[in-house]
Amino acid sequence: MNSSLDSFKRIGISKWLVESLNAMRIDTPTDIQRACIPEILKGRDCIGGAKTGSGKTIAFAAPMLTKWSEDPSGMFGIVLTPTRELAMQIAEQFTALGSSMNIRVALVVGGESIVDQAITLQKKPHFIIATPGRLAHHIMNSGEDTVGGLSRVKFLVLDEADILLTNTFSSDLTTCIRRLPPKDKRQTLLFTATVTDQVQKLQIAPKPNGKPSLFSYQVESLDNVAIPSTLSIAYLLVPEHVKEAYLFQILASEKYLESTAIVFVNRTATAEILRRTLKHLDIKVASLHSQMAQQERTNSLHRFRANAARVLIATDVASRGLDIPQVQLVVNYDISANPDTFIHRAGRTARAGRHGDALCFVTQRDITRIEAIESRINTKMVEFTDVHDTAVIRKALNKVTAAKRESLMAMEKEGFGERRKTQARKKDGKGFRI
Numbered sequence: 001m002n003s004s005l006d007s008f009k010r011i012g013i014s015k016w017l018v019e020s021l022n023a024m025r026i027d028t029p030t031d032i033q034r035a036c037i038p039e040i041l042k043g044r045d046c047i048g049g050a051k052t053g054s055g056k057t058i059a060f061a062a063p064m065l066t067k068w069s070e071d072p073s074g075m076f077g078i079v080l081t082p083t084r085e086l087a088m089q090i091a092e093q094f095t096a097l098g099s100s101m102n103i104r105v106a107l108v109v110g111g112e113s114i115v116d117q118a119i120t121l122q123k124k125p126h127f128i129i130a131t132p133g134r135l136a137h138h139i140m141n142s143g144e145d146t147v148g149g150l151s152r153v154k155f156l157v158l159d160e161a162d163i164l165l166t167n168t169f170s171s172d173l174t175t176c177i178r179r180l181p182p183k184d185k186r187q188t189l190l191f192t193a194t195v196t197d198q199v200q201k202l203q204i205a206p207k208p209n210g211k212p213s214l215f216s217y218q219v220e221s222l223d224n225v226a227i228p229s230t231l232s233i234a235y236l237l238v239p240e241h242v243k244e245a246y247l248f249q250i251l252a253s254e255k256y257l258e259s260t261a262i263v264f265v266n267r268t269a270t271a272e273i274l275r276r277t278l279k280h281l282d283i284k285v286a287s288l289h290s291q292m293a294q295q296e297r298t299n300s301l302h303r304f305r306a307n308a309a310r311v312l313i314a315t316d317v318a319s320r321g322l323d324i325p326q327v328q329l330v331v332n333y334d335i336s337a338n339p340d341t342f343i344h345r346a347g348r349t350a351r352a353g354r355h356g357d358a359l360c361f362v363t364q365r366d367i368t369r370i371e372a373i374e375s376r377i378n379t380k381m382v383e384f385t386d387v388h389d390t391a392v393i394r395k396a397l398n399k400v401t402a403a404k405r406e407s408l409m410a411m412e413k414e415g416f417g418e419r420r421k422t423q424a425r426k427k428d429g430k431g432f433r434i
């Protein structure tokens with residue numbers, strides 16, 4: 001991280017919070033923190049664009065908590081974020097940072113009890129960390145005693161702002177924002193590793209009533225590279241039908257045998273097949289995707305965080321924000337059509353100055369996607385050569401194929417996919433289907 005001598009105290013963070021940060025071994029602000037914290041404390045809105053793992057959460061949490069501690073009453077701030085797991089992680093961070101000040105933090109996310117959340121909201125939490133869909137649900141279905149405090153909040157944060165500003169979230173986001181004080185009566189903070197035109201456009205929105213203007217800080221523009229310098233990226237050309245065998249061989253290779261890895265796939269069915277196949281092959285594996293019940297999702301992530309599983313097979317529900325320091329390898333088993341998605345996926349490793357590897361499995365039809373990623377990140381990938389012995393792969397192929405066959409048979413027997421159809425009917429086509 002940054003070696004500047006600036007401390008959090010010198011950039012305006014309250015003493016109690018500096019102590020909480022120091023207790024977590026967070027002593028020196030990172031670039032994004034040093035740039036944004038003083039401006040947020042001055043009352044400005046802020047767009048913070050900085051690479052994955054560069055400390056954006058504290059860049060917004062620390063100034064909000066500082067301001068809140070000057071008058072710790074009522075609903076003070078809202079953080080909206082695209083996924084439940086990320087909301088949970090942020091809520092945990094707020095709770096930990098504010099524990100010495102008896103902070104009340106409410107987690108308002110889908111998949112959890114609506115009634116329990118309404119009771120929590122009635123207790124007037126200081127901070128609400130939410131996914132837009134569930135907060136919108138409370139706004140539309142609950143009374144003043146539950147959501148009335150929202151009209152007095154001082155801060156709105158859109159974490160992973162670029163994805164929150166896409167059509168997927170627009171109707172829920174509008175419902176949430178309409179319930180908050182008008183722009184000039186609250187501060188709005190937008191953070192992301194990938195500042196899109198939609199985020200950028202907000203910069204030119206005039207600020208009413210002569211309030212301080214919007215502050216925009218983008219670390220990427222300093223070196224024109226959108227990925228952490230500690231991240232190594234490689235590609236592996238691999239025929240579609242042997243991807244599983246390669247994955248197994250890499251995870252079992254000398255280089256990665258002890259490593260913690262996240263394997264990203266584009267579809268929930270692929271995640272399920274891979275999880276079962278690797279489990280048959282005695283790899284300690286967990287999965288995370290939208291077809292799992294929330295309790296299963298939470299348990300899975302918990303196992304992975306606690307090192308009870310060393311491989312997590314995930315869809316893009318895990319690509320944003322998750323901070324799991326021990327992840328050393330990210331495999332793009334499937335390549336996403338959106339180059340920004342690659343940046344977020346790869347950013348699950350090489351966080352906070354640590355080293356990490358990102359590997360892309362490239363089939364014939366992925367070549368244009370890889371070129372788009374290379375041009376977006378302004379970096380050429382090198383060829384992965386650690387696992388290349390075709391005789392070894394051929395040997396692995398037999399047992400991997402047998403494990404996959406068993407997995408597919410079990411999934412068919414259990415009716416995997418039926419749940420998705422029911423959910424899709426219930427959701428009426430809305431939401432994040434990954």
Ligand SMILES: Nc1ncnc2c1ncn2[C@@H]1O[C@H](COP(=O)(O)OP(=O)(O)OP(=O)(O)O)[C@@H](O)[C@H]1O
Pocket residue numbers: 001025026027028029030033050051052053054055056057058192193320321322323325347348351352
């Ligand atoms: N000033 C600091 N010094 C040391 N570690 C820090 C500092 N600030 C944050 N960290 C740690 O760095 C890690 C990454 O921070 P964070 O999760 O906020 O990254 P991010 O920029 O939001 O990444 P992403 O774009 O993936 O969401 C966390 O473990 C956090 O505790």
